[in-house]
Amino acid sequence: MVEIVIDEDACVGCGSCVDDCPNEVYQMNEEKAKTEVIKAEDCMACLSCHEICPSQAMEHQDIHVAKRLYIDRKVSDVLNKII
Amino acid sequence: MEMEEIRGTFKPELIPEETGGDIADYEEALHVLMKFVGSMSSALEQVSGRGANAIVYQAGKRMGHDAGKLMEKTDNLEKAMQELSEILGVEFYFEMWKPSDQEGYTIEKGDETIVKLLFMDCVVRQTLRRTGLPQKGPLCYLLYGYMVGAVEEVMSIKGKLDIDHVGPNACLKTLTIKWGGK
Numbered sequence: 001m002v003e004i005v006i007d008e009d010a011c012v013g014c015g016s017c018v019d020d021c022p023n024e025v026y027q028m029n030e031e032k033a034k035t036e037v038i039k040a041e042d043c044m045a046c047l048s049c050h051e052i053c054p055s056q057a058m059e060h061q062d063i064h065v066a067k068r069l070y071i072d073r074k075v076s077d078v079l080n081k082i083i
Numbered sequence: 084m085e086m087e088e089i090r091g092t093f094k095p096e097l098i099p100e101e102t103g104g105d106i107a108d109y110e111e112a113l114h115v116l117m118k119f120v121g122s123m124s125s126a127l128e129q130v131s132g133r134g135a136n137a138i139v140y141q142a143g144k145r146m147g148h149d150a151g152k153l154m155e156k157t158d159n160l161e162k163a164m165q166e167l168s169e170i171l172g173v174e175f176y177f178e179m180w181k182p183s184d185q186e187g188y189t190i191e192k193g194d195e196t197i198v199k200l201l202f203m204d205c206v207v208r209q210t211l212r213r214t215g216l217p218q219k220g221p222l223c224y225l226l227y228g229y230m231v232g233a234v235e236e237v238m239s240i241k242g243k244l245d246i247d248h249v250g251p252n253a254c255l256k257t258l259t260i261k262w263g264g265k
């Protein structure tokens with residue numbers, strides 16, 4: 001099963017992940033005004049939530065990481081030198 | 084850019100011993116190809132609107148039927164999926180998927196069998212992201228068509244593939260097969 005860790009300090013409670021996740025993995029904890037994981041067993045590691053979260057507050061552990069051959073290594077090398 | 088030139092005598096139909104190029108050249112070629120395919124897809128969409136999906140779907144389906152002809156016929160869906168994943172190879176790595184409260188991978192509904200497929204690695208997705216294009220566009224339909232064509236050929240059925248969700252790391256699709264032949 002996918003382990004999802006939420007950084008509560010980073011989460012701004014916008015609820016975007018709750019709305020966007022197709023498998024209802026998250027719900028809002030109204031008291032804390034933070035998201036919480038309620039159904040990690042249904043997570044398919046699509047990582048749409050990573051893309052939508054404004055504060056990069058979640059981490060999915062031990063998942064299949066899709067190949068990213070589209071990343072231009074030359075551009076990345078230049079960026080690495082600058083940053 | 085420095086280029087290593089290969090010189091030799093060449094006859095028609097001859098495969099040269101050395102074809103040149105190292106892994107970095109292939110990477111560059113892949114990027115060029117991705118850009119080409121990406122812009123072709125977006126131009127097609129611009130010219131033919133939503134009709135682009137149908138055109139590309141048909142092209143994919145034809146390729147799928149051709150690929151399916153090389154596969155062993157079966158009426159076992161799981162076996163067909165396994166054969167398909169061998170044909171599609173590591174660049175289209177997929178597995179059957181089900182929500183935790185569903186017992187098996189397949190659902191029987193009348194004369195239909197439904198199975199969810201999770202595509203984890205996909206060259207189409209990589210191409211789209213390389214070119215900054217959204218997912219679910221014409222290029223995705225090439226893969227859908229291919230899957231449907233291959234399944235139809237291998238199982239002698241009618242098939243349909245719907246997109247449930249697209250993500251940067253995986254996409255979920257529903258494959259519906261209709262028993263009773265084409």
Ligand code: SF4
Nearest residue numbers: 021043044046047049
């Ligand atoms: S990776 Fe996908 S399925 Fe998993 S929690 Fe995020 S949006 Fe939901």
Ligand code: SF4
Nearest residue numbers: 011012014015017053
């Ligand atoms: S999208 Fe990010 S910031 Fe918004 S609720 Fe979810 S984890 Fe918190």
